[in-house]
Amino acid sequence: MKTLLISMLLVLAISPSFAQEVFSKSGEAIQGYDPVAYFKVGKPVKGKSEFSYQWKDATWHFASAQNLEAFKASPETFAPQFGGYCAYGVADGHKATTSPDAWTIVGDKLYLNYNKDVMALWRKDQPGFIQKANANWPTVKKEKD
Known part of the structure; x- marks a missing residue:
């Protein structure tokens, strides 16, 4: 019994x-917004549950069947960088909500x-923050939430 419990804890620890x-x-x-809409209409648009797709252990929602199909064909094209975590936070070496x-x-x-205030900071040196975030992401993405 003790061995089983230890095994289960190890599996959970590395899960x-x-x-x-x-x-x-x-x-x-x-948060249920359509990633494709940012590119196609230039603003955040809430997705609909009838147009959803599972990718990378998350449910992605879309405003239309066309946007859903575009994402399915090329998710890496439309998904936010750094898994949708705050790009400024990743540049600083940690995960932050968005x-x-x-x-x-x-x-x-x-x-x-994270919010519009952080976005204003981010925009002051996007190339520099992108470079730092790209370098940090392989380590940061492994952090526990």
Whole structure:
């Protein structure tokens, strides 16, 4: 019995569910907003549950069937960088939640921030923060949430 308990604790300790690669509240990526809409209409648009897709252990919602199909064809094109965690936070070496209305597209990539105040800081040196975040992400994404 003791061996079984220890085995179960070890499995839980190394389980990827403790370290999420995609920021999601209640399992919904971008708090239910459509990642494709940022590119197509230039603003955050709430997705609909009838247009949803499971990817990287999160549920992604879309405003239309066309956006859903575009994402399915190329999720890496539309998904926010750093799993939707705050790009400024990742540049600083940690995970932070994000707000769907604090966003920027740079070089055809979507970046989210904690809030609009942090987004303003982020915009002061996007190339530098992107470089730091890209370097930090392989380690940061393994952090427990």
